[in-house]
Amino acid sequence: MGDLGPFWLSLRVASVATLLDVALGGPLALVLARGRFHGKSLMAGVLMLPLVLPPTVLGYLLLMLLGRRSPVGGWIEHAFGGALVFHWTGAAVAAAVAAFPLFLIPARSAFETVDPMLEDAARLLGRHEFSVLWSVTLPLAWRGLVAGVVLAFARALGDFGATLMVAGDIPGRTQTAALAIYDAVQAGDNARAGGLAVLISIVSIAALMVAQFRGRPRGAGA
Amino acid sequence: MNASPAPTLEVDLEHRVSASLTLKIAFALGREIGVVFGGSGAGKSTLLRLIAGLVRPDSGRIVLDGEVLFDSRARRGVSLRRRGIGMIYQDDLLFPHLSVRENIAFGLHGMRSGLAADRVAEAAAACGVERLLDRRPATLSGGERQRVGLARALAPGPRLLLCDEPFSALDMGRRNALVVRLLDIQRSRGLPILHVTHSPAEAVALGGTMLLLEQGRIAAVGPPIELLAGQKRPAVAWSPLANVFHAVLDSQLPDQGGSRLALDGGLALVVPRLDRPAGSPVLVQIRADDILLARGAVSGISARNQIEGVVERVITHGHEVEVVIGAGGRTFLVSLVAAAARQLEIAPGAAVVLIIKARSCRVLDDDESSPAPS
Numbered sequence: 001m002g003d004l005g006p007f008w009l010s011l012r013v014a015s016v017a018t019l020l021d022v023a024l025g026g027p028l029a030l031v032l033a034r035g036r037f038h039g040k041s042l043m044a045g046v047l048m049l050p051l052v053l054p055p056t057v058l059g060y061l062l063l064m065l066l067g068r069r070s071p072v073g074g075w076i077e078h079a080f081g082g083a084l085v086f087h088w089t090g091a092a093v094a095a096a097v098a099a100f101p102l103f104l105i106p107a108r109s110a111f112e113t114v115d116p117m118l119e120d121a122a123r124l125l126g127r128h129e130f131s132v133l134w135s136v137t138l139p140l141a142w143r144g145l146v147a148g149v150v151l152a153f154a155r156a157l158g159d160f161g162a163t164l165m166v167a168g169d170i171p172g173r174t175q176t177a178a179l180a181i182y183d184a185v186q187a188g189d190n191a192r193a194g195g196l197a198v199l200i201s202i203v204s205i206a207a208l209m210v211a212q213f214r215g216r217p218r219g220a221g222a
Numbered sequence: 223m224n225a226s227p228a229p230t231l232e233v234d235l236e237h238r239v240s241a242s243l244t245l246k247i248a249f250a251l252g253r254e255i256g257v258v259f260g261g262s263g264a265g266k267s268t269l270l271r272l273i274a275g276l277v278r279p280d281s282g283r284i285v286l287d288g289e290v291l292f293d294s295r296a297r298r299g300v301s302l303r304r305r306g307i308g309m310i311y312q313d314d315l316l317f318p319h320l321s322v323r324e325n326i327a328f329g330l331h332g333m334r335s336g337l338a339a340d341r342v343a344e345a346a347a348a349c350g351v352e353r354l355l356d357r358r359p360a361t362l363s364g365g366e367r368q369r370v371g372l373a374r375a376l377a378p379g380p381r382l383l384l385c386d387e388p389f390s391a392l393d394m395g396r397r398n399a400l401v402v403r404l405l406d407i408q409r410s411r412g413l414p415i416l417h418v419t420h421s422p423a424e425a426v427a428l429g430g431t432m433l434l435l436e437q438g439r440i441a442a443v444g445p446p447i448e449l450l451a452g453q454k455r456p457a458v459a460w461s462p463l464a465n466v467f468h469a470v471l472d473s474q475l476p477d478q479g480g481s482r483l484a485l486d487g488g489l490a491l492v493v494p495r496l497d498r499p500a501g502s503p504v505l506v507q508i509r510a511d512d513i514l515l516a517r518g519a520v521s522g523i524s525a526r527n528q529i530e531g532v533v534e535r536v537i538t539h540g541h542e543v544e545v546v547i548g549a550g551g552r553t554f555l556v557s558l559v560a561a562a563a564r565q566l567e568i569a570p571g572a573a574v575v576l577i578i579k580a581r582s583c584r585v586l587d588d589d590e591s592s593p594a595p596s
Contacts, residue, residue: 127303
């Protein structure tokens with residue numbers, strides 16, 4: 001099978017992408033679940049866009065947004081001393097955006113299933129907002145949040161189009177497993193394509209099993 | 223709201239709930255039970271949520287123990303976390319992912335662990351849930367869940383307890399037991415309690431002062447029996463909860479096939495035989511229409527109990543009369559036919575004898591799973 005670089009890169013890209021989704025999507029899911037404000041459905045709709053846009057369109061928009069000549073890309077290059085585009089971090093951002101709704105949707109419904117009265121009961125017992133979130137909301141929403149993490153991770157692990165547009169397909173630098181499999185098939189190297197495919201599948205299935213195991217309802221059975 | 227010299231809770235609020243309902247409520251409550259009574263949509267639960275701080279009133283003032291919790295004019299509002307108010311709910315709202323122990327300790331966050339453990343033990347004992355501490359809420363019965371909820375609310379030592387129809391999903395036996403438990407806790411701690419209910423039986427059993435809520439306004443204030451007497455049906459018809467007493471099993475009476483109970487306050491009561499050790503705590507109930515009245519001691523009668531008392535109050539509802547009688551420090555409620563009451567010249571101040579068959583004394587259990595509350 002040879003070089004495992006693309007496989008490790010995929011794991012790294014998918015992990016960072018999932019972290020980004022949780023960090024951004026967690027608060028947004030909470031706002032969508034609990035908030036009452038004008039423009040909420042518009043906001044929800046915009047956040048769902050990655051689900052319906054073709055990955056190449058998504059990647060193109062990101063390239064426009066993050067490219068060196070755009071204000072955002074220029075600022076990033078200035079602030080961090082390097083550009084996102086054609087770098088593995090760009091692949092992570094692209095995968096994060098593509099996978100974002102897959103975390104947001106289950107996370108939002110997980111928060112919505114937590115009875116707000118339980119949170120009020122916790123507040124009346126003297127707990128601050130963060131404590132309510134940590135001791136009541138998160139433990140009760142846990143199952144749905146884990147499902148969202150697994151879905152987002154799996155989606156990020158397999159991203160092709162958006163990653164290709166933003167980060168390119170540079171062997172050893174931005175070539176993730178999904179891209180390497182495509183290149184190997186193009187080059188007639190079925191052994192390599194098959195080996196990477198098996199590895200990626202094992203990781204995806206393992207993640208799913210972890211989610212099933214961790215996702216057993218808590219509180220039932222003493 | 224009655225004779226209590228210094229009210230603990232003072233409320234004067236105005237709050238628009240919906241287009242058709244605006245609460246406009248003012249009252250004061252001492253260290254007693256206030257029963258908020260009314261039909262659905264009268265604004266009972268909203269009133270509690272306003273006092274708790276879960277909903278911000280449109281205008282008005284709330285004072286607890288001399289501290290201003292809310293004052294719209296002074297633009298003052300104490301955070302609900304620092305109000306020191308405990309609350310129990312119809313849907314118990316226990317945290318399903320935590321054990322009973324963790325639920326009760328939930329409001330003791332930041333307290334030294336030894337001290338918190340003592341508080342949990344104390345609250346659990348007061349509510350009779352000591353043996354449930356390691357269980358999860360999902361494994362408890364309805365009555366047990368409500369007792370855990372009560373322990374959770376009491377553990378932090380609240381200054382006021384709000385009860386939002388906590389017993390309405392329970393059957394009569396468990397409801398009786400919880401009402402008595404709540405009364406005990408109120409008495410022993412001097413805790414002011416505001417208890418919402420739509421059940422006349424519960425209101426009568428809780429006693430104290432009742433706020434009759436209609437369409438967001440207080441329509442009447444007074445003892446539940448009197449307020450409910452003004453309604454169409456006599457309170458007695460609603461109050462199978464009347465005459466519920468705490469007692470201790472005093473001794474067995476083998477020759478009579480019964481047991482003698484000592485009621486709080488010293489009265490003795492003979493009941494059908496109880497297979498429990500002497501000293502066991504017992505909750506006993508006598509239906510208001512199972513008590514006979516006589517103007518003097520009666521001989522040659524099969525009923526085992528004759529208790530001397532004095533009539534405190536007589537309330538007439540058409541053909542029926544409800545008589546409130548003080549005896550041995552307890553209050554008994556007796557239901558009579560009006561003609562019989564006239565014939566016996568039952569009036570406030572009259573000395574009477576209550577005649578009660580042993581079999582009319584029903585021993586109540588907290589829960590089938592935990593027969594003897596301690």
